Amino acid sequence: MKDLTKLENAIDALKEALLEVLESSGGSASTQGADEVSLAEAKIDDMTMEELTTLANAVRIPTDSLEEEDLRGLLTTAQKVVADDTVTPRAIKMLALSIGLTPSKDAEETIAEVATYLTTPAEDEVPEKAKKSKKAAATVEDDDDDSVEEVSEEDKLERLNAYNEVADEAIEFDASSSKAVKSAYAKLEKLLKNDDGELIEWGVPYIKDGSGFCCGLELDEVKVKGVSDALGKCLVTDKTFKYDSDTDTFAPYKAAKK
Numbered sequence: 001m002k003d004l005t006k007l008e009n010a011i012d013a014l015k016e017a018l019l020e021v022l023e024s025s026g027g028s029a030s031t032q033g034a035d036e037v038s039l040a041e042a043k044i045d046d047m048t049m050e051e052l053t054t055l056a057n058a059v060r061i062p063t064d065s066l067e068e069e070d071l072r073g074l075l076t077t078a079q080k081v082v083a084d085d086t087v088t089p090r091a092i093k094m095l096a097l098s099i100g101l102t103p104s105k106d107a108e109e110t111i112a113e114v115a116t117y118l119t120t121p122a123e124d125e126v127p128e129k130a131k132k133s134k135k136a137a138a139t140v141e142d143d144d145d146d147s148v149e150e151v152s153e154e155d156k157l158e159r160l161n162a163y164n165e166v167a168d169e170a171i172e173f174d175a176s177s178s179k180a181v182k183s184a185y186a187k188l189e190k191l192l193k194n195d196d197g198e199l200i201e202w203g204v205p206y207i208k209d210g211s212g213f214c215c216g217l218e219l220d221e222v223k224v225k226g227v228s229d230a231l232g233k234c235l236v237t238d239k240t241f242k243y244d245s246d247t248d249t250f251a252p253y254k255a256a257k258k
Helices: 002-034 049-058 068-082 089-098 107-119 134-138 153-166 178-191
Strands: 206-208 211-214 220-222 230-233 240-244 249-252
Touching: 049 068, 068 089, 068 107, 089 107, 153 178, 211 230, 211 240
Parallel strands: none
Antiparallel strands: 206 211, 220 230, 230 240, 240 249
């Protein structure tokens, strides 16, 4: 009888211990769920893909077929729109297309429409037209052209080889395989994106992580006697650019003739 009592007491103690563990686990999960980060407060650069997806769902940005850096770029643009910060026309067009809106020729009008979309609570599910793939968002009209630059396999191969010649870490691939070239160039394209997540054309300098980049690599600082401007040389094309801090833009630099 005493043994039976001991066994019952042990079972009761085990039940209480299990209940405490379950309550502790459930309470933690509940706390995390209630403490959701808003778009305005989110530290997007430090988020995991899972966290980015959760945030995107909260503001109704479709995530289908999007890679992590593409989604991070869209959310960064969305955050700037909500905070009324400056965004480039191309970035706002990409975001507008991703949520199913038709970009207006007036960038300010598009920004206003996107801001309304992002700050309006959803009563229903995201409409079908908003479920755009990454491919649809990537075909944003350029300011001066009808579509994003099409890159032939020959050009992709040439650019990959040019990048690998000077990069500390080469992008390995099989040049005889079209599939391998395509996959390798996709990795290179990720390096061609600026801080707004925009894909920059080959040979055009841009700002990334607060520094000047070109063709996927950081510009090499150039010092010219008598020139106070910030100069940087593209390691791939060997072209030198002058940085204008007032407009946050680059321009080709030509040495003065003697």
